[in-house]
Amino acid sequence: MTDYKLNVTLKYCGSCNPLIDPFQVGSRLKEAILNEPGLKLVAPDDKSIDVVVILCGCPRACGNKESIRRLAKNSIVVAGASVDQVPMAEKELPAQVMQKVRSFCAEGKPISRSPAPARRTRRHQPG
Amino acid sequence: MGMIRGDDYREALRRVKPEIYFMGEKIDSVADHPAFIPHVNSAALTYDMAWAPEFEELLTTKSHLTGEKINLFTHVHHSTADLVQKVKALRALGQQTGSCFARCVGHDALNALFSVTYDMDKKNGTEYHTRFIDFLKEVQKEDRFISGAMTDPKGDRSLSPSQQADPDQYVHVVKKQKDGIVVRGAKVHITGAVNALGHMVMPTTSMKEADADYAVCCYVPVDAPGLVHIFGRQTNDDRKCSGCLLDQGNPDYGIVGGEALVVFDDVFVPWKYVFMCGEYDFAFELVERFATAHRQNYGGCKVGLADVLIGATYALSEVQGTSSASHIRDKLVEMVHLAETLYCCSIACSCQGYALPAGNFMADPLLANITKLNVTRNVYEMARLAQDIAGGLLATLPSELDWGDARLGKYIDKYMKSVKDVPAEDRMRLLRLIEGMTCGTALVESMHGAGSPQAQRIMIMRRANWERKKRLAQKLAKIGEQPKLV
Numbered sequence: 001m002t003d004y005k006l007n008v009t010l011k012y013c014g015s016c017n018p019l020i021d022p023f024q025v026g027s028r029l030k031e032a033i034l035n036e037p038g039l040k041l042v043a044p045d046d047k048s049i050d051v052v053v054i055l056c057g058c059p060r061a062c063g064n065k066e067s068i069r070r071l072a073k074n075s076i077v078v079a080g081a082s083v084d085q086v087p088m089a090e091k092e093l094p095a096q097v098m099q100k101v102r103s104f105c106a107e108g109k110p111i112s113r114s115p116a117p118a119r120r121t122r123r124h125q126p127g
Numbered sequence: 128m129g130m131i132r133g134d135d136y137r138e139a140l141r142r143v144k145p146e147i148y149f150m151g152e153k154i155d156s157v158a159d160h161p162a163f164i165p166h167v168n169s170a171a172l173t174y175d176m177a178w179a180p181e182f183e184e185l186l187t188t189k190s191h192l193t194g195e196k197i198n199l200f201t202h203v204h205h206s207t208a209d210l211v212q213k214v215k216a217l218r219a220l221g222q223q224t225g226s227c228f229a230r231c232v233g234h235d236a237l238n239a240l241f242s243v244t245y246d247m248d249k250k251n252g253t254e255y256h257t258r259f260i261d262f263l264k265e266v267q268k269e270d271r272f273i274s275g276a277m278t279d280p281k282g283d284r285s286l287s288p289s290q291q292a293d294p295d296q297y298v299h300v301v302k303k304q305k306d307g308i309v310v311r312g313a314k315v316h317i318t319g320a321v322n323a324l325g326h327m328v329m330p331t332t333s334m335k336e337a338d339a340d341y342a343v344c345c346y347v348p349v350d351a352p353g354l355v356h357i358f359g360r361q362t363n364d365d366r367k368c369s370g371c372l373l374d375q376g377n378p379d380y381g382i383v384g385g386e387a388l389v390v391f392d393d394v395f396v397p398w399k400y401v402f403m404c405g406e407y408d409f410a411f412e413l414v415e416r417f418a419t420a421h422r423q424n425y426g427g428c429k430v431g432l433a434d435v436l437i438g439a440t441y442a443l444s445e446v447q448g449t450s451s452a453s454h455i456r457d458k459l460v461e462m463v464h465l466a467e468t469l470y471c472c473s474i475a476c477s478c479q480g481y482a483l484p485a486g487n488f489m490a491d492p493l494l495a496n497i498t499k500l501n502v503t504r505n506v507y508e509m510a511r512l513a514q515d516i517a518g519g520l521l522a523t524l525p526s527e528l529d530w531g532d533a534r535l536g537k538y539i540d541k542y543m544k545s546v547k548d549v550p551a552e553d554r555m556r557l558l559r560l561i562e563g564m565t566c567g568t569a570l571v572e573s574m575h576g577a578g579s580p581q582a583q584r585i586m587i588m589r590r591a592n593w594e595r596k597k598r599l600a601q602k603l604a605k606i607g608e609q610p611k612l613v
Contacts, residue, residue, distance in 0.1 A: 019590070027610070059481040060479050060480070061482075079481070
């Protein structure tokens with residue numbers, strides 16, 4: 001391990017009609033990050049963010065947009081009961097996110113970004 | 128090829144030799160039999176409209192597999208814009224046919240299977256997805272109309288497939304061979320079954336390990352040996368074969384899609400067409416994804432039909448001299464309100480759609496089920512209003528044959544006429560159109576097509592976040608300790 005501390009921030013979708021409780025997942029993540037020596041919880045407007053965890057209440061993943069992913073070199077997307085499209089129970093979400101964050105940490109430095117969601121930009125058809 | 132025309136589709140139907148029965152008769156060619164021609168015409172329009180400059184933006188797209196221009200009904204959705212496009216295309220088709228065009232079911236099956244085969248392979252290391260992609264390319268290349276065959280007879284509803292006294296109440300695998308499988312059972316009220324080129328067979332319910340033989344999904348060509356189609360009766364269907372046109376109401380496209388009982392009497396399916404065989408733990412996923420895609424549709428096609436019904440009702444009110452009455456206007460406004468509410472639902476569940484691990488998109492399941500549940504109410508209410516405005520003649524109008532009689536015709540012309548300068552014939556045509564759209568089979572289709580209301584309620588029950596709603600209320604009512612967020 002190096003002395004490098006990974007700067008982690010949390011962003012929420014807003015949770016209009018969530019299938020999970022993103023606020024509770026966020027609270028647990030904050031607690032876990034604060035207790036992890038190699039990690040530092042920073043605000044979304046921090047100038048140097050290594051990982052942005054995007055917390056979305058449902059699979060629609062409204063928070064998973066380019067402007068948010070661009071905040072950091074790496075992003076992890078919680079969308080309903082899934083992490084980066086891998087389904088799991090809601091109670092497992094914080095641990096899975098932390099495992100992913102630690103994998104960035106183990107690299108000693110941030111690695112490449114998560115892929116953008118499979119979303120084409122074709123305009124809506126007239127009708 | 129990628130896109131064919133309506134006449135190519137009719138020729139393709141003539142080339143296959145499926146076993147089809149209706150009213151005690153074995154049918155030689157559905158493309159040429161009066162009982163089936165309206166259904167064939169309606170499906171043919173899904174092809175011809177794709178070539179029309181007025182509709183091609185809605186009914187065509189680019190294959191994500193080949194990059195070629197294809198008919199929308201062979202496409203796998205890869206964005207929310209794709210999902211919205213489908214709803215708009217269905218509305219446009221509903222407006223032009225005033226009936227069911229049947230291709231959406233197989234289309235939705237393709238979309239559900241694209242993702243479920245991917246998920247099965249990821250978990251089990253199977254090869255279903257690769258096999259399915261090859262099949263999808265085949266379908267896109269031929270622009271093939273396939274039906275979606277999901278609903279089993281189900282026997283005793285309190286028992287699972289494997290618990291039935293008669294094991295054939297659900298389609299199941301009876302033999303696995305080196306070159307394929309043999310399936311037995313039946314599928315009921317399968318839309319477009321007699322005028323499709325093949326059926327995508329899917330399980331109809333969630334399953335447990337004991338039901339593994341029933342967890343089968345496969346494609347069966349319409350003329351596969353052992354496949355028997357028994358076409359269902361519809362309200363006033365004898366008018367199609369009586370030589371009457373006016374009395375049919377919508378002689379070109381019929382009143383609703385044609386459904387059949389499809390019997391699988393030990394049908395062989397080669398492995399290349401098998402997309403699930405024993406993976407009982409994925410049966411529910413397949414049912415839910417198919418149902419979501421299909422329930423999403425109903426605020427598209429049914430609203431297109433509503434446009435026709437509202438137009439017919441409005442036109443009839445003018446012909447009958449009631450159009451300026453305030454209560455008639457109110458009722459017409461209410462019909463539009465009901466129709467556009469359904470459209471809002473379909474557009475909303477499409478916009479709230481999301482990507483699956485396979486990369487394709489599905490509509491929001493909760494909102495799609497809300498859409499369909501509203502259809503089971505709003506369509507009936509629109510029909511009630513249309514019948515209210517139309518008046519009792521809807522049920523008592525003399526027949527076209529008496530109108531054509533040398534002695535009686537003049538009486539019908541005289542006494543069925545209403546406002547000046549509009550012939551009785553116009554009024555009769557509008558009444559027959561409304562009759563077809565609001566009396567009988569067409570309404571039942573809105574209730575039970577894509578699943579009965581209780582099926583939607585079950586999905587809504589599963590998908591609503593009850594605990595969160597409760598906590599929101601408890602927080603405002605200051606019950607217990609709730610986290611303060613802002």
